[in-house]
Amino acid sequence: MSAPASAPAPSTAVSNGNNPNNPGNGSNVSNGYTTGRRMSAGRLRLGFLGSVRSELTKLLSIKSTYWLLVIAALLIVAGGAISAASYKAMASISYDPATGAMTTLDTPRPIEESSVWLSTTVMVPTAAVVIGIFGVMAITSEYTNLTIQSGFVANPRRGMYLAAKGVVAALMAFATTLVGVALAWVAARVVLGGIEITPLDDAYRALPMICLLGAPAAGMVMAVMALGLGAICRSTVGGVFALIGLWSILPSVLGVASLNEKLRSAVTSIGNCLPSSVMSAFLSGPDAGGESPMTAAVLGVVSTEDKYFDPTWWQAGLIFAAWAAAMYAIGLLVLRRADVK
């Protein structure tokens, strides 16, 4: 066996025995192949904080993170600008019910502040799909690149592993949505520059809070739900398909089924509890109209004869959180039991 003082590594970068990082340590003949007190067993420890830092490093070091989150934020901003433009257009038109004539006004009518706020979150459900893809990829990229192996060898406690991922994905989704909403507000005000904006109605008091806190919270919950779906499917295509299936495909199927008179009540109730519906219901705030987006979309009228479950604003929020919790729990179960071949 060659003496430890030699440099077995082919690289000439390792020149001599002294470890520049720890000049105080006397025994440096091994030039890095062994470490002294600096890294003794007592000082190294697997911890949740370390895992969170590690996940942050991982997510910030791949391009797809930046692409997805920037696109999500830009979608929200675009939604704010476009929605504000349509409010401006509507405010410039006067409709006379008697004659049916539409005339363009010289000065637009005042626009309510609530409309500005509503504009900021108009595209959040769409951006949430992008955030969902980000959440799915946070875990499925580990499987497709086989880094799940080194991940589990460094951290064999799979619950902690997924929790650290969840925390980082949630925080990044929250930050992205917050930035998006804030910039959307600015964009909306810019588009509406020059038009008088009436102050916030008492009825819409909670709207700014919902937009600035509720929407990011919804984005956060979306990311966690997507993470759960990714952990269940363990492949990017599978996870994204499950996400889109739950978000768009299933509501369409139920929408078609609700045309059936007998099933309408049950199907509509279920449809109102799907993630996309509850997120929209949550974001529209406490004073939104009584009908669910789904019914309005399909039937066009509010059906008062059938009884179906239409969650209120805070109920919708809770149901959305419950979806994320359920998907996360199932994902954790699958993660724990799966063999990494």
Next chain:
Amino acid sequence: MITIEHISKRFGGKPVLNDVSFTAEDGKVTGFLGPNGAGKSTTMRAALGLIAPDSGRALIDGSPFRSAKAPMAAVGAVLDAKSAHKGRSAYAHLKALAQTNGIPVSRVDEVMDLTGIASVKRRRAGAFSLGMSQRLSIAAALLGDPRNLILDEPVNGLDPEGVKWVRELCRFYAGQGRAVLLSSHLMSEVALTADNLVIIGQGRILETTTVADFVAEHSAHALRVATPEPDRLRAIFASAPDVTVEPVERRTSDPAIGEVFRISGADLETAARVFAQTRLVTYEFVEERASLEEAYMTLTHGEVQYANREVPGQKPVQYGAPASTPAPTPAPGPAPVSAMPPVPPASPARPAASPKEVTR
């Protein structure tokens, strides 16, 4: 120390591991050998908690891996060469791993220097060649300065200098009192590196021994003699009961003249003296040892998972009897591992035995 206790595992009804038990001791390099598909990787993954065995358990330093306080300081593992995110830089990959266990980030630079990939620190791992990816995996294993090393075919894709480096690394760490479990399907490399040997085939442990014992047990000493006087040769050994003289096929390393025989059961020194005394002319006089490769293949041939069809024009390899018989007769294969200079012809009155033949 890595202890595997009675691990069994089935994948979808097919048994992959069947009551596998062995120990990789501290201070020794344990070579884990077996044909492709024998269950080496599965056993190692079971030791690391990646695969949950149906029965049995694996312990690292006496407790399951999951309960280790600092897993990266307990075990350093090299499993798959290409196991870094293709879009991530090597530095970020190692840094992320280091941060989980609270390893200082300076260690990342150190480990990259050790493995020789410091120059490609910021390059995407997807742009790495196989050798560089293997070095990256080894770097990740060394991050925590682990007490145990589990290496699953670590020399795949490395150049000869890299192979030598891994060998020295294993010996160094074993010399430090750490346990090294090294799996390979190359007998020659394992023979140079390992102290203990565990041979697995189709999910069952075939043999647990030390390299020295395996070599001693499976190297049959035989003398290979080329002579123009076969009858005299036979007559010499006719009276010795446990010596067998049998003709064998000529190899390219044998001289073109004379007949080639293999004599088993005879001692080299005695045979040389007898040949000298009886003035037997020999064109070749070599001591042969069955190569380790042949001994290993003999042991595992029956347990090979993926048996290929013989290449046309190639004689099928005949495998001798398994290890227990004292003198297996391997078929013509690779050249003898060790060769002794032949005894010079006895009689000076035979100038036909030219110096050229003597030095064969």
